[in-house]
Amino acid sequence: MYFGLGSFSRFAASLGIAFLVQTGIVFACEGECIVSITKAFVGNYSGPVNTAMTQMANTLAARVGPYNLNNVPAISFLAPFIDEYNRRAYDYMENAIFPSYFHGKCQNPATGIDPPGCPNPDCPVVCGTPGSMIHFYPKLRYISFDATAGLVDDIAKRGSPAYKQVLKLLTSAAASSNPARRTLFRFKRFEEAEDHEHLQRREVDADQWLHPASKEFRPALAAACGGNPNAKANGLPNCSWEDSFKSYILSFP
Ligand SMILES: *[C@@H]1O[C@H](CO)[C@@H](O)[C@H](O)[C@H]1NC(C)=O
Ligand SMILES: *[C@@H]1O[C@H](CO)[C@@H](O)[C@H](O)[C@H]1NC(C)=O
Numbered sequence: 088m089y090f091g092l093g094s095f096s097r098f099a100a101s102l103g104i105a106f107l108v109q110t111g112i113v114f115a116c117e118g119e120c121i122v123s124i125t126k127a128f129v130g131n132y133s134g135p136v137n138t139a140m141t142q143m144a145n146t147l148a149a150r151v152g153p154y155n156l157n158n159v160p161a162i163s164f165l166a167p168f169i170d171e172y173n174r175r176a177y178d179y180m181e182n183a184i185f186p187s188y189f190h191g192k193c194q195n196p197a198t199g200i201d202p203p204g205c206p207n208p209d210c211p212v213v214c215g216t217p218g219s220m221i222h223f224y225p226k227l228r229y230i231s232f233d234a235t236a237g238l239v240d241d242i243a244k245r246g247s248p249a250y251k252q253v254l255k256l257l258t259s260a261a262a263s264s265n266p267a268r269r270t271l272f273r274f275k276r277f278e279e280a281e282d283h284e285h286l287q288r289r290e291v292d293a294d295q296w297l298h299p300a301s302k303e304f305r306p307a308l309a310a311a312c313g314g315n316p317n318a319k320a321n322g323l324p325n326c327s328w329e330d331s332f333k334s335y336i337l338s339f340p
Pocket of ligand 2: 310312313324325
């Protein structure tokens, strides 16, 4: 095969362009920066998430009332919610922060010039750089809260696969620990039909216990974060971690 000079210089030019694109990427939050910041938010939220899940379990336990559910603690029934949260938290958070909000160039599209402070260290334009995340930190903090609450809202909504799993666990525990279950005058041929009806009644009960608890997460998380779930300067004071996050964000070029 023969490569003429023309094709060689085109090859060299494309390398040059690739090089320029590469150096451009250095000033954006990409790769390691995205992964590390996402992990830090998910990790920092583990405490408040635990607190809010416990609150959900307390509401459930209060609703269950006289059924002791075989003395199994209410939080154990929420395992399908917790497992799914742990499985999806990273991707959900990354998507909420990065492509959904902080992305793209900071340059003024008309002039092609970066505004003062851009790309770093404090960029007053929404774009995909550490400096932009610093400038819009209250928004970033609110996005991380809303992603955490939104994911659990989605997982725990009535009729979701995880909701149905929790319901099933609750129903069978309630059916086998029913304090009012009749044992007298049970005739063999009625037993199966009776058991089926009994199970259906317990499923209705379980739904009535679980549904209010399933809506408890977002307000409980807001309370655990110190209130004011908004993107204002003083919002969510206990889920801000502002000083440590700002220096962490600026440690990425
Ligand atoms: C939150 O994340 C930042 C950045 O990783 C870290 O410096 C800080 O210690 C974390 N705070 C908590 C409470 O986990
Ligand atoms: C929020 O943080 C403050 C200061 O550390 C603390 O006194 C308060 O109890 C916290 N609030 C909640 C809801 O954890």
